[in-house]
Amino acid sequence: MGLWPWHPLLLSLCVAAVATILSLLLGVAGGVLLSRRRFVGRDLLDAILCLPLTLPPTVLGYYLLVALGRMSPLGRLWEALFGQPLSFTPAAAVVAAMVHGVPSILKASRAALEDVDPLLLRAAASLGASEPRRILTVALPVARRPILAAAMLAFARALGDFGVTLMIAGDIPGYTQTAALAIYDAVQAGRERQALGLIAALSLIALSILYITNRLSDRQVRTSTSDERPTREAAEHP
Amino acid sequence: MSPAASTPPPRLLADLWLRRRPGYTLKIDLQLQAGVSVLIGPSGAGKSTTLDLLAGHLHADQGMIRLGARTLFARLPDQRATVVPAESRDIGYVMQSPSLFPHMDVAKNIAYGLFAQPRSQRSARVIELAAELDLTPLLSRAPQTLSGGERQRVALARALAPRPQALLLDEPLSAVDLAQRDPLLHRLQRVLSTLAIPVLYVTHSVEEQRFFANAGSPLFTLQAQPNGTVAVSSQP
Numbered sequence: 216m217g218l219w220p221w222h223p224l225l226l227s228l229c230v231a232a233v234a235t236i237l238s239l240l241l242g243v244a245g246g247v248l249l250s251r252r253r254f255v256g257r258d259l260l261d262a263i264l265c266l267p268l269t270l271p272p273t274v275l276g277y278y279l280l281v282a283l284g285r286m287s288p289l290g291r292l293w294e295a296l297f298g299q300p301l302s303f304t305p306a307a308a309v310v311a312a313m314v315h316g317v318p319s320i321l322k323a324s325r326a327a328l329e330d331v332d333p334l335l336l337r338a339a340a341s342l343g344a345s346e347p348r349r350i351l352t353v354a355l356p357v358a359r360r361p362i363l364a365a366a367m368l369a370f371a372r373a374l375g376d377f378g379v380t381l382m383i384a385g386d387i388p389g390y391t392q393t394a395a396l397a398i399y400d401a402v403q404a405g406r407e408r409q410a411l412g413l414i415a416a417l418s419l420i421a422l423s424i425l426y427i428t429n430r431l432s433d434r435q436v437r438t439s440t441s442d443e444r445p446t447r448e449a450a451e452h453p
Numbered sequence: 454m455s456p457a458a459s460t461p462p463p464r465l466l467a468d469l470w471l472r473r474r475p476g477y478t479l480k481i482d483l484q485l486q487a488g489v490s491v492l493i494g495p496s497g498a499g500k501s502t503t504l505d506l507l508a509g510h511l512h513a514d515q516g517m518i519r520l521g522a523r524t525l526f527a528r529l530p531d532q533r534a535t536v537v538p539a540e541s542r543d544i545g546y547v548m549q550s551p552s553l554f555p556h557m558d559v560a561k562n563i564a565y566g567l568f569a570q571p572r573s574q575r576s577a578r579v580i581e582l583a584a585e586l587d588l589t590p591l592l593s594r595a596p597q598t599l600s601g602g603e604r605q606r607v608a609l610a611r612a613l614a615p616r617p618q619a620l621l622l623d624e625p626l627s628a629v630d631l632a633q634r635d636p637l638l639h640r641l642q643r644v645l646s647t648l649a650i651p652v653l654y655v656t657h658s659v660e661e662q663r664f665f666a667n668a669g670s671p672l673f674t675l676q677a678q679p680n681g682t683v684a685v686s687s688q689p
Contacts, residue, residue, distance in 0.1 A: 332552065334548060334550060334552040335552050335554060335555075337508075337510050337539070337548070337552070338546070338552045338554075338608075338611075339554075339565065340509075340510070340538070340539040340540045341508055341509075341510075341539055341540075341542075341544065341545065341546040341612070342540075342545075342565050342566030342611065342612070342614075342615060343540050343541075343543075343568075343569075343615055344540055344565070344566075344568070345540055346540075348568070352565075353554060356556045357554075357555060359556075
């Protein structure tokens with residue numbers, strides 16, 4: 216094929232990185248909204264937003280093709296802005312990778328934000344902080360570890376997406392062919408060495424991410440226990 | 454430490470009525486002058502609820518709160534309600550648990566309410582308060598490493614930093630080791646007596662109440678009335 220054999224891996228890493236950053240922004244915004252505001256249909260909205268976590272990739276890919284295809288308003292808007300359709304481009308691969316990223320980060324950040332001690336937020340309010348300031352300077356920093364852990368997992372998950380990417384970004388070598396798709400093609404075509412190389416690389420990256428994520432949650436456990444057992448200092452000076 | 458008092462010191466007036474559930478009604482009638490006033494009552498009777506109402510973390514069914522010339526809360530029959538949110542009330546609140554921000558060191562905790570001020574003024578205010586409350590050696594420490602008494606002093610410094618127009622303290626010594634209580638009480642009294650604002654000190658400790666009464670603080674009590682309501686008033 217004459218293509219650089221590591222191109223799919225590089226594309227996967229870029230797609231996963233961009234998708235994770237965008238998922239983090241959208242997911243945290245959604246988590247803030249769902250944890251801070253009570254409104255009619257909040258739990259229904261949460262359920263709809265998390266539906267992608269359970270549906271098969273073919274269903275999700277089909278929805279996305281309909282929602283973002285050339286006939287849809289969103290697809291037309293994209294084409295007007297960027298001069299080319301969204302489907303079957305690397306940008307579509309980013310969208311495919313966000314399908315799981317947004318809901319998983321949203322779930323994690325909603326739970327993490329609801330866990331933040333409400334007294335901390337009251338203290339901040341009594342110190343003159345408006346609600347956006349309380350969220351940015353108290354709630355999110357206090358909840359940062361589980362949110363970051365969810366983002367790491369979203370990155371690992373994005374790296375391995377196959378079905379949705381295939382449905383809306385296609386499998387165009389050198390353009391939209393991510394590592395997961397390239398492995399499939401390589402195996403089908405009997406290119407064992409390329410397949411094995413990509414498989415080893417993906418496995419290693421995923422393993423390191425999971426290891427780092429565990430370390431992150433470990434540290435969280437350690438700080439919260441030290442919270443409960445404060446080191447008593449020597450008697451105070453009156 | 455308080456700004457030069459060219460305007461008369463503010464008074465905090467509250468006349469509130471809250472029904473939490475059938476059979477529990479809280480009636481509050483408070484007139485606080487500048488200086489320390491003590492509110493005493495049994496545990497669970499509604500002392501913290503009273504402070505939450507004044508601070509704006511909870512809203513009464515009916516009544517009004519006035520601080521100096523400002524109306525912070527007004528909900529009266531046949532009138533449009535005024536509810537100033539907690540962040541705009543200029544009321545400092547030291548809660549029963551110090552609730553320091555765990556992701557900030559002591560200096561950043563104290564400086565939290567000073568976000569609107571330039572950096573130089575912020576750090577000057579932090580240094581001033583740290584000196585007054587003996588926190589200078591602790592400024593770079595994490596809240597998790599402090600003792601109960603130290604945490605409570607940081608919480609007080611943090612509440613005083615933005616120069617509130619009134620200060621509420623909810624049993625500030627309850628989370629403090631017995632051995633540290635006495636010195637901390639004397640220090641609190643010394644710092645609070647220099648403030649030219651209304652200070653409401655809530656406690657269920659008879660000793661603390663006596664201590665402030667000896668210093669001339671007016672006493673308010675929270676007690677159950679025969680008709681089932683709980684009332685805060687100046688009657689002993």
